Amino acid sequence: MVRDGPSRRAGPRFQTALVTTFGSKMLSVNGAVSTTIIVAGLVLAGYALLMTAFNRRMSVPLLAALGVLEILLCIEVGIVVAKLADGGRPPGGLATLIGYLIAIPIVPVFAGFWGLVERTRWGSAVVAVAGLVAAILMVRLHEIWPAIHV
Amino acid sequence: MSKPTAAPEPAAAHESPAAQPESTRTGPGRLLVAVYALFALSATARAAVQIGTKFGHAPVAYLLSAFAGVVYIIATVTLTNGSPRARRIAVVSCSVELAGVLAVGTWSMADRAMFPDATVWSGYGSGYGFVPLVLPVFGLLWLRYWSKRAKSPRTIGTSAEDAGQTAGGVGHGEDIETAQRTRDTAADGKTQRT
Numbered sequence: 001m002v003r004d005g006p007s008r009r010a011g012p013r014f015q016t017a018l019v020t021t022f023g024s025k026m027l028s029v030n031g032a033v034s035t036t037i038i039v040a041g042l043v044l045a046g047y048a049l050l051m052t053a054f055n056r057r058m059s060v061p062l063l064a065a066l067g068v069l070e071i072l073l074c075i076e077v078g079i080v081v082a083k084l085a086d087g088g089r090p091p092g093g094l095a096t097l098i099g100y101l102i103a104i105p106i107v108p109v110f111a112g113f114w115g116l117v118e119r120t121r122w123g124s125a126v127v128a129v130a131g132l133v134a135a136i137l138m139v140r141l142h143e144i145w146p147a148i149h150v
Numbered sequence: 151m152s153k154p155t156a157a158p159e160p161a162a163a164h165e166s167p168a169a170q171p172e173s174t175r176t177g178p179g180r181l182l183v184a185v186y187a188l189f190a191l192s193a194t195a196r197a198a199v200q201i202g203t204k205f206g207h208a209p210v211a212y213l214l215s216a217f218a219g220v221v222y223i224i225a226t227v228t229l230t231n232g233s234p235r236a237r238r239i240a241v242v243s244c245s246v247e248l249a250g251v252l253a254v255g256t257w258s259m260a261d262r263a264m265f266p267d268a269t270v271w272s273g274y275g276s277g278y279g280f281v282p283l284v285l286p287v288f289g290l291l292w293l294r295y296w297s298k299r300a301k302s303p304r305t306i307g308t309s310a311e312d313a314g315q316t317a318g319g320v321g322h323g324e325d326i327e328t329a330q331r332t333r334d335t336a337a338d339g340k341t342q343r344t
Contacts, residue, residue, distance in 0.1 A: 093199065093203065095199045095202065095203055096196075096199050099195050099196075099199060103191065103192075103195070110184075110187075111184070114180060114183075114184055115180075117180075118176060118177075118180040120171075120176075120177055120180075122176075122177055122178055122179075122180045122181050123180065125180075125181045126180055126181055126184045129181065129184055129185060129188070133188065
């Protein structure tokens with residue numbers, strides 16, 4: 001699902017992105033952060049789903065993982081803001097990008113709160129959604145601005 | 151996004167994981183509200199950006215996105231609230247949502263020229279992993295569970311809630327508490343306030 005998204009609307013701008021990301025041996029730093037977020041988000045989602053299946057409520061490890069995800073997302077937002085400050089402009093629209101920059105750091109915070117107030121397995125399920133959403137947001141970010149490597 | 155500040159107290163009081171959910175926003179409802187809030191935010195924000203920056207490009211698609219956003223917001227708020235009246239509104243908004251995703255999905259397949267840009271609902275929500283198609287179904291199932299529970303007399307949680315509402319309760323959380331006190335009093339013939 002995640003990987004299908006960009007390939008369906010493969011336009012000229014996406015092809016350039018393919019060349020710069022997957023073809024290049026020098027994976028840039030911001031690409032590493034995005035990739036880490038995608039992997040971490042999916043791992044967190046899997047772990048949280050496992051906790052849901054085992055009927056476990058939200059725990060300290062899940063909360064800690066959300067904290068790590070939050071830090072990674074804040075680094076990613078910082079990288080994008082630095083690119084904007086450098087004068088770069090996203091082809092997918094500046095307003096959309098700013099919307100993403102505001103929404104991204106909120107996701108783990110809201111999931112942590114909403115998962116903690118629920119004292120059943122469904123709190124863990126909320127965390128699973130947050131991990132999945134973080135991964136999807138990275139792919140979308142790359143669609144808006146292919147300069148942000150995944 | 152909805153701010154559920156009043157939510158934690160009743161849930162924290164009884165911690166048994168096996169206990170029945172006390173409201174449409176607890177238990178599986180917690181997940182449902184989270185996903186609805188996510189879609190409310192993304193559909194509304196997306197429509198706002200599109201209408202604000204390039205409305206002429208695909209007016210029908212953007213207006214439909216805005217409409218979807220409003221429906222998601224109403225569903226999020228009413229599912230979070232969970233009173234009998236809010237549940238009725240939630241049923242309507244989930245039904246509209248299901249009808250919308252089916253109608254717009256079919257329409258976007260039949261008349262591609264009308265949709266140069268995607269909406270949340272085009273292609274039956276394929277751009278969003280078909281979650282827009284599945285979400286209203288789960289929403290309606292969850293609401294059906296609640297309307298059944300409200301009708302059956304042995305499930306005290308909801309009947310107490312309804313009783314609390316007729317007694318003129320203020321907030322949803324307080325409703326349950328007041329109603330449970332009323333029920334205890336009625337059942338035992340003496341006050342059981344702790």
